[in-house]
Structures are given as C-alpha cells and as structure tokens.
Amino acid sequence: MSSSYDDIKTHVQLLISNGRLAANQKLPAERELAEQLQVTRITLRDGLNRLEGEGLVYRQNRRGWFVAPNRFVINPAQKVNFNSMARQQGFKPTTKVLGFRKLTARRDIYSAFNANKSSKYFEMRRVRYLDQRAVMVEESYLPAERFSGLSDLDLSGSVTEILQDSYAVNIIQERCNIQGANLELLCAGPLGIPAGAPSLKITRLRFDSGEHLIDYNIEYWLPHAIEMEVATR
Amino acid sequence: MSSSYDDIKTHVQLLISNGRLAANQKLPAERELAEQLQVTRITLRDGLNRLEGEGLVYRQNRRGWFVAPNRFVINPAQKVNFNSMARQQGFKPTTKVLGFRKLTARRDIYSAFNANKSSKYFEMRRVRYLDQRAVMVEESYLPAERFSGLSDLDLSGSVTEILQDSYAVNIIQERCNIQGANLELLCAGPLGIPAGAPSLKITRLRFDSGEHLIDYNIEYWLPHAIEMEVATR
DNA sequence: CAGTGGTCTAGACCACGAT
C-alpha cells in the first residue's frame, strides 16, 4: 500500500531533517531527485506538488524547489498591518509597487462603490515579500477624486495608515470574501509561479465611519504560505 | 501564446454552455475528451485539474468529472447551522454519521482542552452533502463525562442545537483557524476523491459563556465548493 | 465484465534562469 508518493515524501523529509537544508534553501534538481528515487520526473513532480500542498516545500518559476518556512498567520477580520504583523512573527517583510494608475474601473468595482460607469479610480498593484519570498499580490482600488495626490506619497507601507495620516479617513468596518482561485498571468508572474497555480483570494470591502466604501482590495496569497485566524463572540 | 490548457478550457466551457450539460452532470470520459482535443490524457488531466481549481468542474473517485454548481457560502465567524444555511442557498443538505466512539484523545486535543492525557472524549465523524455531493468531512471532539448519553441522540443535525437542547450549553465564542491542507485517506475516502487532494481545513475551538472549551471541531472542505464571508467592525 | 479514472514509465522539446 506504499505509493511512490510516500517514498518521495520520506526522501525529501530526510534531506530537510538531516539538517542539510534549512528554510528557503533549494532542493536538488528534479532530474537528480528522480534519479535518486528511481522514478520518472513526472511522478516526482506529482509528489513535489503534493508536498507543496502540505506546506513542506514551495517552488519558484524555473528556479527550483525550496524548503518552506513556517506559515505566516493572518487575521482577515482586522485592520491588518502587513509589515508589523510580519515582523512580530519573525519575518522580514518588503513591498514592491508594481504599478499605479488612474482608470475607469471594471464593473465589479464601480458597482461595489455604488457609483456609475464613468467614475474614476486609482489602481495600485503591489507584491509583498517575506524574507525575499513573494507571497502575495494585492490590487487596491480607491476613488480618485477623494484621494488626489495619492501617487506622491510613499506607497510601500500600509494603506490604512496613509488614509489615516494624509486624508483623515478611518477604516472601521470590513467585509471579506475568501475563496480558492487560480492565478492569471498578471498575478502569477510577480509571485514567480506559473499561471493557473492555485491561490487564496481575499476580497476586502473596507468602509469608513459613514459606512462609505473607501478601499476595494483584492489579495492573492500563496495558499500554503499562510494560515488565517478568526475569532468571534 | 495559446496553450493546450486554453483549448481544453474553451472546449469544456462549450460543452457546458451549449446547454447540453447542467450542474452536477457528468462530462465525457477522459479518453474521449483527449481524443476530441487531440492531446494526451495526461495533458487533458492537467487541464481538468486547473478547471477544478477555477471551480468549473469537480471530480469523483473513478466515477468521472462533473459540472460544478455554484459555490456554497459559509461564514466561519458564526454559529453556523449547516442545514439551514444550505437550504437558504438552494441546496439540499444531508448528513451521514461515519462513526462515533469514546477515546483517549490525541495530544492536540487534550491540550486544547487544557486537560490531561488520560481524559476521555467522544469523537464524532460526519460527512456533509449538498445535492448528493460530498463537500465536507467533520471531526468533533467533546468531553465525555460532560455529555454522557450523547450517542443516543440524533447526530445528523446541528451539534450546537444538541448542546443547547439536551445539555443547556450555549456556544458564545469561537476561534477558527483556516488553512489549506492535503487530505489523508480517512477524509479523502468519504469525499470520494484521492488521498493527497487539497482541502480547506477549518479548525474551530468553541467556548461556552464561562470561556470553557466545549467543542473541538475540524472541518475538511472541498476547497472549490465553497467561499467564505467574514464581516467585522 | 467492460470501461473508467488513478498512477506510472521513458522519453522529448522549449523557454527561461543563472553565469
């Protein structure tokens, strides 16, 4: 009843636990592992995909397979600050702004804002890293006329803080939707994985004290890099 | 830049949207689809796996591929009642009890209960169906001495209601942890999918008014059968 | 029992990363 997957798992765990490989270090090449295990590359890759699903390893486009570190814990029911949460958990967070532009938004966006088709929005796209590993791509949409001058500010930090400090807007309510979704090329690229790979898609609608929608936010997380905590009473 | 995946997706979407195939109906056999598309079975299966990731189709062990219905919306931050929520969304929910036994619990369980190694628990395992499709396996652990006689009750409904009606215990607080996890055979079997398939694992710690842990609950959901809503202020 | 999906072999070519 032992499958070749079990062999692969055992083998990789040995490589890791022998102390030879620490978190974020690269595994041997697929062809070499397949040789060591006497299986075909396709079988080996099936196994690695499963190990990825267990959070043991992760991949990067055409660079190889790496030992996965501990999961990052996020709390979607909080006005999270990515940077401080990451540091609390012993990660070194960084952010790269992929793009910023003004646009007439897609239907799902302007209808969420309860606005009409011709209304203008800022779109901001960013990648978030933990210890140099890209783990999330984020798309934010904010009404353009309300936040004029936004592009002049430092956009690598927390949007919540920018809104507070520069526009005196406080987010006090959120509605999140969480689902598994495949990545389009536009998001898969910055994450360094192939298009079509699975992700955890978190859509946040963030409201101010007047119950007005302020920030329409979509996050695509590597599904095995994180776990979520939600507490309620 | 068109990949064979795009062809497969287009082809399957045509089959569905042509009205020939409604929700929960079976697709043609893999070999037949591969023939129609002039690709190998392994390539076709890669494509179907991706379509599954997009929530378009789902599989059942050695039975075939089916057209996926709409996602079921769950709210982990609520004392959910699976049956009534499902009916609200137009599904026909059913439940099967897989097993019920008294045991000395695993370490993660008795330590969550802040109890010692020799304490006894009831373990209840159930499968939940929506329109005959298995979508979730649930494992509940409850302290045995507090809920004696539990096995004599009807266990196919809501645990929350049983606790209320028969033991006058009210759940007023919950802590959830949500993560992607691969399925062990014990859970994959009842869901009709192969071991190692991905799932969304929701662990709930459910407390009464005295902040005592009452119910230690683990749910394994088909990741593409559901989406989650979380609201906060 | 026939046909299906699940798993595996043994190759191949291409595009991109590192150097």
Next chain:
DNA sequence: TCGTGGTCTAGACCACTGG
C-alpha cells in the same frame, strides 16, 4: 551558453465503478 523547470507525447497496468 548550459542546466533548469514547464509542458507535452505515447504508451502501459491496475483498481475500482457500473451495468
């Protein structure tokens, strides 16, 4: 440029499902 991962071909055998 060389080696890597990403993708694909063309088969095979087994375990299980369904009639």
